[in-house]
Amino acid sequence: MSHGAIDISGLHIRLGEGKAALDAVHGLSLAASPGEFLCVLGPSGCGKSTLLGALAGHLQPCAGKVLVDGQQVRGPHPERGLVFQQHTLFPWKSVLENVAFGLKVRGVPRSERRERALELLQLVGLEQHAASYPAQLSGGMQQRVEIARVLINDPRVLLMDEPFAALDAQTRLKMQQLLLDVWARIRTTVVFITHDIDEALFLADRILVMSERPGRIIEEIQLEFPRPRRAELVTTLDFVRLKRRCLELLHPQPAAPVLRYAT
Amino acid sequence: MATLSPRLLRGLVRGASLAACVLAWHWASTRHIDFGVASFRNVPSPQETLQAAARLLQSPKLGTHLSASIGRVFAGYAVAAALGIALGLLIGRSRLLAAALLPPLEVLRPIPAVAWIPLAILMFPSSELSMIFITFIGALFPILLNTIHGVEGIDARLVASARSLGGRGGAVFANVILPGAAPSIVTGLSIGMGTAWFCLVTAEMISGQFGIGYYTWSSYIVQDYPDIIVGMLAIGVFGMGSSLLVRQAGNALMPWYFIGRKTA
Numbered sequence: 001m002s003h004g005a006i007d008i009s010g011l012h013i014r015l016g017e018g019k020a021a022l023d024a025v026h027g028l029s030l031a032a033s034p035g036e037f038l039c040v041l042g043p044s045g046c047g048k049s050t051l052l053g054a055l056a057g058h059l060q061p062c063a064g065k066v067l068v069d070g071q072q073v074r075g076p077h078p079e080r081g082l083v084f085q086q087h088t089l090f091p092w093k094s095v096l097e098n099v100a101f102g103l104k105v106r107g108v109p110r111s112e113r114r115e116r117a118l119e120l121l122q123l124v125g126l127e128q129h130a131a132s133y134p135a136q137l138s139g140g141m142q143q144r145v146e147i148a149r150v151l152i153n154d155p156r157v158l159l160m161d162e163p164f165a166a167l168d169a170q171t172r173l174k175m176q177q178l179l180l181d182v183w184a185r186i187r188t189t190v191v192f193i194t195h196d197i198d199e200a201l202f203l204a205d206r207i208l209v210m211s212e213r214p215g216r217i218i219e220e221i222q223l224e225f226p227r228p229r230r231a232e233l234v235t236t237l238d239f240v241r242l243k244r245r246c247l248e249l250l251h252p253q254p255a256a257p258v259l260r261y262a263t
Numbered sequence: 264m265a266t267l268s269p270r271l272l273r274g275l276v277r278g279a280s281l282a283a284c285v286l287a288w289h290w291a292s293t294r295h296i297d298f299g300v301a302s303f304r305n306v307p308s309p310q311e312t313l314q315a316a317a318r319l320l321q322s323p324k325l326g327t328h329l330s331a332s333i334g335r336v337f338a339g340y341a342v343a344a345a346l347g348i349a350l351g352l353l354i355g356r357s358r359l360l361a362a363a364l365l366p367p368l369e370v371l372r373p374i375p376a377v378a379w380i381p382l383a384i385l386m387f388p389s390s391e392l393s394m395i396f397i398t399f400i401g402a403l404f405p406i407l408l409n410t411i412h413g414v415e416g417i418d419a420r421l422v423a424s425a426r427s428l429g430g431r432g433g434a435v436f437a438n439v440i441l442p443g444a445a446p447s448i449v450t451g452l453s454i455g456m457g458t459a460w461f462c463l464v465t466a467e468m469i470s471g472q473f474g475i476g477y478y479t480w481s482s483y484i485v486q487d488y489p490d491i492i493v494g495m496l497a498i499g500v501f502g503m504g505s506s507l508l509v510r511q512a513g514n515a516l517m518p519w520y521f522i523g524r525k526t527a
Contacts, residue, residue, distance in 0.1 A: 056423075076427045081428070090438065090442070093442075101425070105428065105430045
């Protein structure tokens with residue numbers, strides 16, 4: 001596995017036009033080695049999603065390099081799979097057709113893509129729901145379909161933009177476990193954006209903490225927790241100690257209550 | 264009292280609503296009620312209308328009237344649907360095309376079909392074509408505007424997802440833009456079908472010896488008042504029926520749309 005090395009340096013992205021333009025990300029550098037699970041942790045509005053948008057190729061930087069396996073990112077590509085927070089499955093396609101989409105646009109014959117899509121649905125435990133429409137599935141199941149849909153392209157990097165943020169706490173824990181299980185079998189580089197400290201600590205090999213906007217990396221935390229990781233991890237002393245460290249980084253002043261709006 | 268299923272209850276209410284309207288009409292017209300601003304003194308009663316309808320049903324002219332009107336409505340509608348959807352998709356996807364095409368369309372949009380009559384007569388070699396043009400004008404704008412609205416309403420993240428998954432121009436269009444705009448397009452097609460019928464009388468005022476709109480208008484000229492109402496109702500029923508057909512056909516093509524709405 002030598003695919004999926006990420007190298008970003010001096011990244012600068014401006015969003016908006018004219019007077020409303022703002023520096024979303026400025027002077028950001030990071031690197032990930034192939035197969036690494038990287039979590040980017042930061043306050044809301046710090047430019048985490050912008051960073052991911054640049055990696056996916058949907059946003060053009062005004063300065064800096066974004067390299068994947070030494071190649072400059074110039075636009076979206078199936079080798080860089082992107083999973084959003086919610087509701088980005090095609091509502092008019094069945095679960096199976098959603099998963100098979102990547103193969104369809106590449107011109108893979110129907111029977112072959114059906115077979116491959118079923119394999120991936122099996123991987124995320126949804127093979128019985130192949131014929132359902134996304135709206136018939138729960139939020140957690142929809143995110144599993146998202147993951148399967150991206151993985152069918154054998155991506156070098158998996159880009160996840162707060163993929164579990166809209167789920168309830170129980171489902172979120174299950175999904176984190178499932179993601180780790182899947183990742184153990186399909187060892188792709190993961191860049192996982194979150195504002196949830198527990199989630200970052202539970203999932204990552206390494207956490208990068210971002211500053212307020214304009215975002216840049218202010219801290220790097222290497223996690224040595226052994227894998228496979230289980231839910232008990234979150235109650236260990238090391239975990240709690242690192243969590244306190246992250247809290248201090250994210251809330252330098254006495255912590256203000258964080259409001260989260262369900263959408 | 265036996266419990267009614269909600270479905271049956273709604274059906275009964277629908278029937279009662281129609282019956283109440285006919286009853287009110289009957290009352291106002293047989294008593295020649297004068298409300299001051301509007302008078303029912305010269306309005307034919309339901310019975311007279313029914314007799315007129317029966318006469319028309321037995322008359323050999325009915326088929327000719329109907330086929331002439333249906334032919335015009337569908338010809339105008341077909342062109343409006345093709346052009347409205349195609350233009351709507353282009354305008355909805357491209358800001359440049361929107362800037363180029365929308366201003367003239369916005370100016371033309373509020374012009375009622377009646378106002379087009381003189382120009383239509385001047386522009387087209389045959390009166391048949393000018394009538395088709397009027398129904399086309401009626402159907403075009405609802406279809407066009409709903410298509411634009413549908414395309415603009417597509418979640419940008421769906422398009423981003425499709426691109427990230429390897430989709431390019433044509434594939435994104437066929438797999439995301441078209442199905443995403445489909446519910447709105449069906450709404451536009453259904454409304455457009457209604458307005459095409461709506462413009463029929465206007466169109467058939469131009470000329471001709473046949474058509475339901477012509478029949479309605481000429482009944483007024485020859486002071487055959489019950490026939491006016493027969494013509495009006497025929498347009499209403501055909502307009503509603505064909506709108507409904509369009510909607511049903513559209514819905515049959517979008518089973519996912521209702522699943523989404525039921526659970527949402």
